[in-house]
Amino acid sequence: MADVRAICAIGQRGQIGLNGELPWEGNPGREFVADVERFYEVTRGHVMLAGPHTISTLPGFMQFDRTLCxxxxxxxxxxxxxxxxxxxxxxxxxxxVWEAYAGFIRHWDIxxxxxxxxxxxxxKPEWLVAAR
Known part of the structure; x- marks a missing residue:
């Protein structure tokens, strides 16, 4: 069985999306830039599952150093x-996607x-304790 993990960033009150994007998309602040860089680094060399919309928004270079699914x-x-x-x-x-896969995730990187x-x-905090 695969080693299933989740990686995400959330706002102070749990915000994760706005109009199909990250609510802070394009924010040049140090914390936001560091989060994106870390996302690229952590997922490099691994498989990444996401919905078609999320996959379509990723930069093209990501297809070369990880398996996008x-x-x-x-x-x-x-x-x-x-x-x-x-x-x-x-x-x-x-x-x-998190709703469907939460019960398989053994580690949440938030x-x-x-x-x-x-x-x-x-x-949704209940994703953290979903069981299969």
Whole structure:
């Protein structure tokens, strides 16, 4: 079975999305830039699962140093993860993907950013204790 992990950044109140993007997208602040750089570094060399929209927003260079796997609601998580046995698999979101894969995630890497603005997508703490 794959070593399944999640990586995400959340705002001060659990914000994770706004209008299909990260609420802090493009913020040049040191903490925000460091978070993006760390995301690239941590996922390098591993498998990354995310919804098609999230995958489409990633920079092109990411396809060369990690395995990008877009997943859909019709995919069975057990079958997707079975394709990557003995690999580290990062579940990178969005919310529907975390909802489907939460019970398989053994490690959550969550970075809380100094963002406290609007959002239309929120991190759900119950994902942390979901069981399969």
């Amino acid at each position: 877009p997943v859909r609601s019709s995919d069975r998580p057990e079958e997707v993860l079975a394709r990557f046995a003995d690999r580290v698999v990062y579940v990178a979101g969005g919310p529907a 970075n809380r950013l100094p963002y406290d603005g609007p959002a239309d997508r929120w991190f």
